[in-house]
Amino acid sequence: MKRMILSFFLFPILCSVPLAAEDNKPIIQVIPFVIEGLGQEEARFISTLIQSYVTDIGDVVQVYDAGMESPVQENETYSLSADKMPDFILSGSITVDQDTRILSLKIIKNETGETAYHTSIHRTTTDLTLKARSLVEAAFSTGFDGMFHEAVSQEILAESRILGTWRGDTGIAIVRLQRGGTGIAILSSGVQMNLVYKIEDNSLKVTQISPNTERFYHPMPFEVARILKSRAEPWQYVLFLYDNGTVLRGLKTFTGVRYEANRFVELIPGSVQEAEWTKTSR
Structure with missing residues (x-):
């Protein structure tokens, strides 16, 4: 079985480390997770998510010296400077x-x-x-007498609680969910996308039903958008309700794409990213 030691610090977007922790935030040292049986992209995505949730709880410090090669090997020693000694050490496996x-x-x-x-x-x-966010929060909040904050819990989903207007995730200006399982999304490009939704297992499942257009993929180059128009799968969301009915949070599944300048390179079906919609007063 394939076995990986994934360092969270392989991901540049999450690499910034504060020089000193805020007064009320603990310093958390994160040991690279051992991941067995998952593909490299799946493993990288889950590791990135967990890393981002840990940074919501405390200030994360590097787990290896600058001179160490990455990813680090199992059983290596992780050294930190005296002014960055961690309050907690997090390790784990999938x-x-x-x-x-x-x-x-x-x-x-x-x-x-x-x-x-x-x-x-x-x-x-x-x-x-x-469930990664709630699992990380639960591990810290219940592990040491709730010293950080209470774990975020999912709320009961019902149609009456999700009707109305939501501020969308990346690329979506607003989403309007209507009675009877339908809705519309107004994308950042100004184009409208029709949606259907259903509530199942206390989750909201939202699916694109409009035919693709190039404007769904703004601001990508036109040639790339044209390929996505003909070959991309519909956007799909699985969302859960939080914060007294004001936040829908979960995952978006879509067809990703890799391109260089204006040149198409490859499609990446089944791409996944976090999504969060916030209820508006409109």
Whole structure:
């Protein structure tokens, strides 16, 4: 079985480390996760998500010296300067056992040596990804007497709670959800996209039903957008309700694309990214 040691700090967008932690934020050292049985892209995406959720809780510091090669090898020593000694050390693993995905988190409180463990089992990688935020928050909040903050919990979904206007995620100006399982999205390019939705297993599943147009992919080069128009799968969302019915948060699945300048390189079907919609007063 393929085994990877993934360092969170392989991802440039998340690499900035503050010179000093804020007064009320702990310093968290993140050891690269051991990931077995997942493809490299899946593993990288989940690792990036977990990294971003940890940075919401505390200030994350590097787990290896600048001179160390990345990714680091198992059982290596991670050294930090004296002014960046961590309050907590987070490590973990994601393994695939037949048809289940197992996430294991381990948190050590440096001052006392207390150790908290958190394990969860998921039927699919998508399920694990959708719940990653609440799992990380739960591991910290319940592991040490709620010293950070309470874990964010999903709320009961009903049509009456999701009707109305939402500020969309990247590329979407607004979303209007209507009675009877229909809706529209006004994209940043100004074009309208028709949607259908259903509530299932306390999640909101939203799917594009409008035929693709080049303007769905603004501001990509026209030649790239034209290829996506003919070959991209419909956008799909799986969202959960949070914050007293004011936030829908989850994942968007779409056909990604790689291009250089104006030249198309390849399509990336089944691409996944985080999505968050916020209720507006309109």
